[in-house]
Amino acid sequence: LERLGITHILSCSATDPAPPIARLRTAGAASLDAIMQRSWGEDQAQPIIHQLGECCDFIADCLTVPTRRVLVVCKTGATLSVACVAAYLVSRKGWSLKQAVEYLESQRDVNIGVSLKSQLELWESLTKPNSDDAKLPGDEAEETSACDEDLQELPPLSL
Numbered sequence: 001l002e003r004l005g006i007t008h009i010l011s012c013s014a015t016d017p018a019p020p021i022a023r024l025r026t027a028g029a030a031s032l033d034a035i036m037q038r039s040w041g042e043d044q045a046q047p048i049i050h051q052l053g054e055c056c057d058f059i060a061d062c063l064t065v066p067t068r069r070v071l072v073v074c075k076t077g078a079t080l081s082v083a084c085v086a087a088y089l090v091s092r093k094g095w096s097l098k099q100a101v102e103y104l105e106s107q108r109d110v111n112i113g114v115s116l117k118s119q120l121e122l123w124e125s126l127t128k129p130n131s132d133d134a135k136l137p138g139d140e141a142e143e144t145s146a147c148d149e150d151l152q153e154l155p156p157l158s159l
Contacts (some may be wrong), residue, residue, distance in 0.1 A: 007031050008034045008071070081137045086101055091123070
């Protein structure tokens, strides 16, 4: 964690919770500032949407300081942690869910099942205004370039 500069951990696993922060600091992660624990099992049908806002806030608060890095983890590293990062990209960076999932798939193995994806689609509809009717010609190109700029800012995923 120290070598990667991880200062915050968002753990999305009930079966493998993050160790207490004091123990991690003693084990060599002196720069660790905060841990958020979500006690979710690996069942993708469980409701997580009601906690995505807190998860996105945690990630956003961490990233307000350029030297901070957040590690988002779950048991498999391919389901709930990916869903949290996708929710963050949708609600905080303005990406479409499709853009977020495609980006995450380009970085690692992703396993977002139908139930989890439907929650993320609902999240997208709740956090992004439905502006299809209000789009002007050329708006789509601007959205893509904003997404490309965000990609430049994101470090490679190390989930």
